[in-house]
Amino acid sequence: MTDRDIDQQLVERVQRGDKGAFDLLVSKYQRKIFRLLSRLVRDSAEVEDVAQEAFIKAYRALPNFRGESAFYTWLYRIAINTAKNYLVSQGRRVPTTTEADIEEAETFDDGERLRDLNTPESMLRTKQVGEAVNRAIDRLPEDLRTAIVLREIEGLSYEEIAESMNCPIGTVRSRIFRAREAIAQELKPILDSAKDKRW
Amino acid sequence: MMAARHIAVTGNVDIEQLSCLIDGELDPDRAAAVIDALCRDPDLRRRWSDLQLVGDALRSSEVAACHAEGFCARVSQALASEPTVLAPRRRRSGVRRYLVPGAAIAASMAALAFVAVPLLREPATSVVAQRSEPAVAAETVAATGGGTPSGQATTPRAAAAIASARALDPYFAAHRELTGGTPLPRATAYLRMSPEER
Numbered sequence: 458m459t460d461r462d463i464d465q466q467l468v469e470r471v472q473r474g475d476k477g478a479f480d481l482l483v484s485k486y487q488r489k490i491f492r493l494l495s496r497l498v499r500d501s502a503e504v505e506d507v508a509q510e511a512f513i514k515a516y517r518a519l520p521n522f523r524g525e526s527a528f529y530t531w532l533y534r535i536a537i538n539t540a541k542n543y544l545v546s547q548g549r550r551v552p553t554t555t556e557a558d559i560e561e562a563e564t565f566d567d568g569e570r571l572r573d574l575n576t577p578e579s580m581l582r583t584k585q586v587g588e589a590v591n592r593a594i595d596r597l598p599e600d601l602r603t604a605i606v607l608r609e610i611e612g613l614s615y616e617e618i619a620e621s622m623n624c625p626i627g628t629v630r631s632r633i634f635r636a637r638e639a640i641a642q643e644l645k646p647i648l649d650s651a652k653d654k655r656w
Numbered sequence: 657m658m659a660a661r662h663i664a665v666t667g668n669v670d671i672e673q674l675s676c677l678i679d680g681e682l683d684p685d686r687a688a689a690v691i692d693a694l695c696r697d698p699d700l701r702r703r704w705s706d707l708q709l710v711g712d713a714l715r716s717s718e719v720a721a722c723h724a725e726g727f728c729a730r731v732s733q734a735l736a737s738e739p740t741v742l743a744p745r746r747r748r749s750g751v752r753r754y755l756v757p758g759a760a761i762a763a764s765m766a767a768l769a770f771v772a773v774p775l776l777r778e779p780a781t782s783v784v785a786q787r788s789e790p791a792v793a794a795e796t797v798a799a800t801g802g803g804t805p806s807g808q809a810t811t812p813r814a815a816a817a818i819a820s821a822r823a824l825d826p827y828f829a830a831h832r833e834l835t836g837g838t839p840l841p842r843a844t845a846y847l848r849m850s851p852e853e854r
Contacts, residue, residue, distance in 0.1 A: 458687045459680050466691055472743035476735055477695040484705040484728045488712050491722035505724055512731050513738065520743035579721060587717035608679060609714040615681050634675035641706045644713055648723045 464528040471519050479519075483512055486529060490536050497540040497552055501576070511539040585647050593643035597636055604629055605636035674704050678711060 464485075470478035490511060494504045515535045522531055544551045594602055603622060607613045615633075619626045676682045677690050694700050705728065713720035 458677075458682060458684055462684075463677065463680065463687065463691070466688065470691070470695060471741065474740045474742050475695055476732075476740065477701075478691070479735065480701060480728055480732050481691075481694055481704065483731050484701065485708050487724065487727050488709070488719045488722045491724065492719050495722065505727060508727070509731055509734060513734055516735055516738060516741060520741050522743075583717045583721040586713055586721045590713050590717065590720075605714070609711065615676075615679065630672060630676050630681065633679070634672045637675055637707050637710045640710045640713065644709065644720070645706070648709070648720075649725055 461527050465524055468519065468522060468524065468528055471516070472522075479516055482528065482532075486532060487512075489529070490532065493533065493536055494540050495579070497537070498543065501579070503543070507540050507543050508536070510543070511536040514539055586644065589643050589647050590640060593640040596643075597639055601632045601636040601639070604632035605640075608633050671700075671703055674700070674707055678704075678707055 464482065467478045467482050471482075487508065490508050491504055494507050494511075495501065498504050498507055511532070515532050518535065522528070541551050594605070597605070600622070604618055607618045607621060608615075613621065615626050615629045618629045618633075622629065673682065673686070673690050674694075677687055682690060694704055709720060709723060712723075
């Protein structure tokens with residue numbers, strides 16, 4: 458079952474009246490939407506409000522979502538339109554960046570071209586998160602580190618990882634899960650400590 | 657170090673399966689069961705959210721740095737006041753799927769037949785009616801101006817028909833010159849009306 462299939466299942470549950478399924482979609486995509494909106498709205502205090510509005514608009518429009526595109530692509534467009542409308546309503550200039558440029562920026566790994574949009578605070582936070590991830594990975598036992606890197610960075614399937622590490626698939630899934638738990642332990646204090654600041 | 661060494665079990669789902677779900681490594685039935693549990697259990701949802709955060713952080717520190725604690729709760733609260741959305745059912749049962757369009761086609765054919773059949777009949781009747789009048793005139797012309805052997809008396813109506821037919825003679829002649837005497841079926845009807853042509 459692919460990532461898109463999982464999203465589709467969640468969407469279908471929402472379409473049948475299950476609001477809890479929409480919470481899962483929000484928790485999955487909130488950070489990517491924040492990142493996208495921060496390139497349009499800039500002001501971090503407003504980004505969260507626009508993001509909330511975008512998610513609510515998406516919820517209202519969900520009965521019309523037929524799954525022709527991926528859920529995230531659809532949500533992405535709603536977020537961009539919400540941000541543009543917000544800027545117009547505030548009498549502010551809508552950035553001349555086209556949608557295609559923004560989509561391109563989304564897949565841009567190091568965000569080099571967009572770095573000038575970052576505030577010193579957001580840059581510091583990004584640095585802290587990166588350091589926490591590296592620290593957590595360094596502290597992992599080698600078998601867990603290899604498993605999580607092969608999965609998240611190299612994108613291998615459990616079967617391929619099992620073959621590569623010469624161990625059963627059950628061991629692979631356990632190692633990946635434990636690695637994630639350990640990284641989460643390292644990350645949470647950093648992200649939680651800044652919760653009252655608004656990123 | 658690592659605090660979570662053992663696997664917690666929430667309801668029928670062990671947390672490890674959340675990790676597998678994120679990686680798309682569960683079979684559809686098991687995935688559906690885990691999603692079902694996730695939708696019902698807030699604690700399981702929190703764990704799912706943590707694992708998603710780790711995935712984002714490993715792929716991009718910039719994205720993970722955008723994390724806003726409590727955002728999901730705020731959206732959830734805002735959605736509580738929204739009416740529940742329901743999409744219309746897309747799949748219909750097999751019988752209805754074919755029966756309804758079939759019935760619609762049959763009904764439209766019946767409606768078409770109901771309207772079209774009388775219309776198709778009407779022009780035929782009027783053609784007969786149109787054709788009958790020149791035919792009567794022609795017959796009358798033949799009976800009088802054409803010199804009938806029986807020498808029957810001409811009626812005033814027949815005389816008028818003859819007069820009007822004669823008045824049209826130059827027109828018919830000019831028409832024939834122009835068309836080159838093409839043997840068109842419609843023209844024959846008019847030609848028959850001219851006594852000179854006979």
